[in-house]
Amino acid sequence: MTGRDQPCAFCAIVAGEAPAHEVLRTERFVAFLDVKPLFHGHVLVVPTTHVVTFDELPAPYAAELAVTTQQVQRAVERATGADGSLLIVNNVVSQSVPHLHQHVIPRRRRDGLRFWLGPRHPYEGAEHAAGVAAGIREALAADLS
Structure with missing residues (x-):
């Protein structure tokens, strides 16, 4: 179930209750073709345990997600003859299904995909960047203690 008490489409696939073109199934992950692919061969890797965001994934699973994604x-x-690939995980923003999923999207040079990270927001200077970095270090230290 999702946080909104609606059935989770990816949990249904994991449970075998919804159809999917699976390419891999392990104890902790299922990989299947995206039903709305950017390009043929676009695969989603999802944990078999329902979690919404990457930070909710149990730590021991994170390394396994990386290996499975590789x-x-x-x-x-x-399989697709791609020149490379685009790997994306959306956390909440732009997440069409509220279940953690790693996109593996085959890419070819000049394939027409305009993946643009912007607008850019530069730091106001070295002092501003240092302050942001310090805040992140403090948050990390709190999480690690």
């Missing part, structure tokens, strides 16, 4: 990425690139 395996899927290599296979997608080989």
Whole structure:
């Protein structure tokens, strides 16, 4: 279930209750073709446990997600003849299904995808950047203690 008490589309796939073109299934992850692919071979890797965002994923699963994503990425690139790939995880913003999912999107040079990270917001100077970095270090220290 999602936080909104609606059925989770990805949990239904994990449970075998909804159809999907699976490419990999392990104890902790299922990988399947995206139903609205950017390009043919666009795969989603989802945990079998329902979590909404990356930070909710149990720490031992995070390393396994990275390894599983690498395996899927290599296979997608080989199977599609792609020049490379785009790997994306959306946390809440732009997350169309509220269940953690890693996108593996095959890419080719000049494929027409205009992936643009912007607008850019430069720091006001070195002091401003240092203050932001210090705040992040403090938040990390709090989490690690």
